[in-house]
Amino acid sequence: MRVNVDFDRCASSGTCVRLAPDIFEIRDDGYLYLLNGEPDDSRRDDLQEAVDSCPTEAISLSES
Numbered sequence: 001m002r003v004n005v006d007f008d009r010c011a012s013s014g015t016c017v018r019l020a021p022d023i024f025e026i027r028d029d030g031y032l033y034l035l036n037g038e039p040d041d042s043r044r045d046d047l048q049e050a051v052d053s054c055p056t057e058a059i060s061l062s063e064s
Ligand code: SF4
Pocket: 005, 009, 010, 011, 012, 013, 014, 015, 016, 017, 024, 032, 053, 054, 055, 056, 057, 058, 059
């Protein structure tokens, strides 16, 4: 599974960070960073929730 983030759309709301802090991180510069772009399938539920919860629809999942 691959995690895709459209960084131009990201508003740094932090919703995805709260759901999956092993995958997403907001750093001191205020920008979102992807820590793991190809996570294990066991993270699918939280990542799907992040996709559904992102206020700017910046996250998508695809099969790698
Ligand atoms: S939930 Fe969406 S807008 Fe918020 S930090 Fe994550 S990618 Fe950015």
